[in-house]
Amino acid sequence: MTTKININGKDVEIILTPEQIEEVKKVNLKITDRVKNFADAFRIAGASNDLKTILDYNGQDKDMIAAQAHAKVGIIAKALNEGWFPDFSNSNQVKYYPWLKYSPGVGFSCGVCVGDNADSGVGSRLCFKSEELARYAAEQFKDIYNDLFN
Template sequence: MKTLKIKQDNVVNAYQSADQEGKKLLESLFPGQFFSMEAIKTFEDLCRIAGVDPKDYECGDPFLTACNKLQLIYRVFNQGWEPDFSNLSEWKYYPWFKYNAGSGFSYYDYDFTYSDTDVGARLCTDTAEKAEYIGKTFADIYNDFLTIK
C-alpha cells in the first residue's frame, strides 16, 4: 500500500472550510487533530486555536470587548454551525447564569430554545455540552457582557 503525505496546514485549512460532513470525514481520518473543547481553558487558548491575536478583541469598553470575545467564542465552538431560527425542530442551547451579589454571574445551567427567540439568541450552540462548557469557562466574559460597569 502506498503512503500519502499531507502537510498539516493543508488538512487544517481543508477542515476549516469544510461543511459538517467534510469535517466528520476529516475527523475520522485524522483523529485528535482538530477542535477539542478540553484544549480551551482561557480566551488566549481559544485565540491560539483560531489563529488570532487576543488584543484584536479589546476595544476599551468592557461590554463591547465582551461582545467581541463572545462572538469569537461561539464561532470557534460552533465550527461552522449556524442556528436556523426558521427551523422549529432544531434545538439551540445557551448557558444560563445565576447572579450572586458581590461576585457577579456564575454558570448555573444550560437551556435550549426551539420556537422562540431570547436575548442573545446569536450566542447559542448546537449541543448542551458546548453551552455548559462555554458558560463555565467564560463566566467572567459573560459577567462583563451582562452587567453595567
Template sequence: MANIKEKVKSFEDACSVLGIQPTTPDFSFLEEKEQKAHEAHFKLVIIAKALNEGWTPNWTNGKSDKWFLWFDFNTDNEKGSSSSGRFSFDGSVLQRSYSDCGSRLCFKSSELADYAAEQFFDLYRDYYVIED
C-alpha cells in the first residue's frame, strides 16, 4: 500500500481517498475574507480525515497523543513557520477545559502534522490569517 502522503497532495486527492466529490459549500452569504477562511477550514478537515486514514482522536484517553499544528505568521520569512506539537489542555478548572486547537485538525502522528503544515500551508494561512 502506498504511503498516504504520496496519495494526498491536494484537496482533490483527499476527496478521492475518502470517496467523495471535491465540492465546497457555498459561503457566499459571508464577507469575502470570511468565505476564504471557511472554505479553507472545510478543505483542511477533509484533508486531515484522509491523512489520518480512519484514525479519530480518543478524547477519553489522556495518554493518547493527538498532534496539531502551531504556526508563527509573524516572522520575516514570507511563508512563516510551522511546527507540530502534542495536543494538551492548557488548563482545567471545575470540570471545564479549553484548548488552542480544533479537534478535527489534529493528526495521529507528528510526521503527518508536519507534512500537512508544509503541503497545505496556504490553506492554513487562509484559515488562520485575516488579510486586510
C-alpha cells in the first residue's frame, strides 16, 4: 500500500506491507495495550543470546524456574518502561514496584504499588516509572511473578 508521510516539511510517498501498517498502528497505542503477554514484551525489549538460554529452559528445577521468571520480569519491565531506566543515584526520582500479597491456593496478587525515592527492596531492573505500570505488570503477569517467588 502506498501512503504519504511528511518528513521535514516535505511529503514523501512510501510503500508499506499490511504487516508494517499494523506495526505503525500499534505504536500509537498505550504500552499496556501493546504488551498483553510475555511474547509482546519480548518482541519490544528483546534479549541477549545469554538471556535466551535461560528463557529456553523447560525443566522442573525450582531455582531455574525462578531465574527464568526473574529474566522475564526484567524484560517485561524494560518493555513497559519504554526506555526509562531507574536512576538510583537520583533520590528524587520515584520508582514503583508491585507490593505482592500471598494467598494460599491462589499465589501472589498485587495488593498495592509502592513508590520509593530513597531506597528499594527490589532489584532495580524490576522497577517501573509509574504506579499504573507496576500494578499492570503484577496483575497481567501474575503467573510469572508466582514463578519468581515460589
